[in-house]
Amino acid sequence: MKLQFNSRPVVQAVAASAMAFNAVSAYADEDIDSLKKQLSDYEERLQQLEQDRDATTTTHLTNPARKQVKGNAFNPAISVILDGVYASYQNDPEDYALPGFALGGEAELAPEGFSLGHSEITLSNNIDDKFFGQLTIAIVEHENELEVELEEAFFETLALGHGFSIRGGRFYSAIGYLNQQHPHAWDFQDAPLVYRGMFGKQYYDDGLRASFITPTDVFFELGAEGFAGRKYPAGGEHSGAGVWTAFANVGGDIGVSHSWQAGVSYWNGDEIEREYGGHAHGGAAETPFFEGKSSIAGLNAIYKWAPNGNYREQNLKLQFEYFSRDEDGTLTMLTDAPPFETSTLDSKQDGWYAQARWKFMRNWAASVRYDMLDSDNTGSDVDVLDEAGLVTNGHTPKRVSVAAEWVPSEFSRIRLQYNRDDSYQVSDDQVYLQYTFSIGAHGAHAF
Numbered sequence: 001m002k003l004q005f006n007s008r009p010v011v012q013a014v015a016a017s018a019m020a021f022n023a024v025s026a027y028a029d030e031d032i033d034s035l036k037k038q039l040s041d042y043e044e045r046l047q048q049l050e051q052d053r054d055a056t057t058t059t060h061l062t063n064p065a066r067k068q069v070k071g072n073a074f075n076p077a078i079s080v081i082l083d084g085v086y087a088s089y090q091n092d093p094e095d096y097a098l099p100g101f102a103l104g105g106e107a108e109l110a111p112e113g114f115s116l117g118h119s120e121i122t123l124s125n126n127i128d129d130k131f132f133g134q135l136t137i138a139i140v141e142h143e144n145e146l147e148v149e150l151e152e153a154f155f156e157t158l159a160l161g162h163g164f165s166i167r168g169g170r171f172y173s174a175i176g177y178l179n180q181q182h183p184h185a186w187d188f189q190d191a192p193l194v195y196r197g198m199f200g201k202q203y204y205d206d207g208l209r210a211s212f213i214t215p216t217d218v219f220f221e222l223g224a225e226g227f228a229g230r231k232y233p234a235g236g237e238h239s240g241a242g243v244w245t246a247f248a249n250v251g252g253d254i255g256v257s258h259s260w261q262a263g264v265s266y267w268n269g270d271e272i273e274r275e276y277g278g279h280a281h282g283g284a285a286e287t288p289f290f291e292g293k294s295s296i297a298g299l300n301a302i303y304k305w306a307p308n309g310n311y312r313e314q315n316l317k318l319q320f321e322y323f324s325r326d327e328d329g330t331l332t333m334l335t336d337a338p339p340f341e342t343s344t345l346d347s348k349q350d351g352w353y354a355q356a357r358w359k360f361m362r363n364w365a366a367s368v369r370y371d372m373l374d375s376d377n378t379g380s381d382v383d384v385l386d387e388a389g390l391v392t393n394g395h396t397p398k399r400v401s402v403a404a405e406w407v408p409s410e411f412s413r414i415r416l417q418y419n420r421d422d423s424y425q426v427s428d429d430q431v432y433l434q435y436t437f438s439i440g441a442h443g444a445h446a447f
Contacts, residue, residue, distance in 0.1 A: 083117035100375030105200015194351030236273030292329015
């Protein structure tokens, strides 16, 4: 959906008004010169707005990450995301768990009180007429420790033509919809439960992606990825690709006010050696360790509405994702010293979330989300599964979230969020107050 805006009639109308006003006024020559200069400045600003619109408008046939307003080979575009949060819980966040899911990655709750959120520094630019490059460094708090992580460092082709592109390096996988977005672009402070349970919040790895967009009126994209398989929810060392994915997306516009997209994706890993987050049990530290194979299938659907295509004034977004994971292998509880308790594991887990965000005024938006998980995990030793958190004891994890946002501009946001979290046996009331500020160059987000 692309808005059409012609600056010429606006500038001509302003100029005509100025001339009429001049005919009946007794301005001095210097005032007239000043007015002409202002009109010239207005026209330049309108031309720049048109260029920015063409460079950053998100369309189905364009990857926004590759759109650069400026192409200075020696001065990459620099973007800084400042993110912070105040978190309040009724329960102790150290006791957080998802029955039926052994948590790993960065699945824990944000620290209680004030803390640094997910801040980023991104450098990006066209390398030449053939390649685009981007590097993103994340500054986050993980288990109450400040960490600096290399989040993304990839190149992408610009000139293969015929709808083909290749991305290589470290990047977020195209599995699912939300996984490809940086956290500052999310509609809520925290990830959906299904992302927390299956991906440890988000999945990225080192690898290669090949994608193809068909030359059709309806947007249709096919792609595949091969990854090293060292990042959660994979793990271990592999001589080649330890994980591969496949995805397909289809979408389009309905008139000028409506747009939609739907997708399916598949993630597969063999010979996985994965550690989950450890915990204390009976005074001894225990870490679940999984060896085996895993596959994840997902589907998503997105709908967007903006009256007459004017996304800035009002808009509505509906978002849904579902994932299902099958795992087969061996689960071992690692302790300070052997012998280790071991069990076979046949795990089936699934989950979904649905959310809506309504920007009802230029600077205000409200969001609501509901998510739920389910699992069926069996093995030769139920006690081992229970110690790893894979026994539900009849509990179905679910959660309701609501949020209100004040968005003074596209570069700043203040968000207040409340969760009624029933994802584990003791219900929790969670409150987040979050700020997110963007400094410097920042391209348009994906659809």
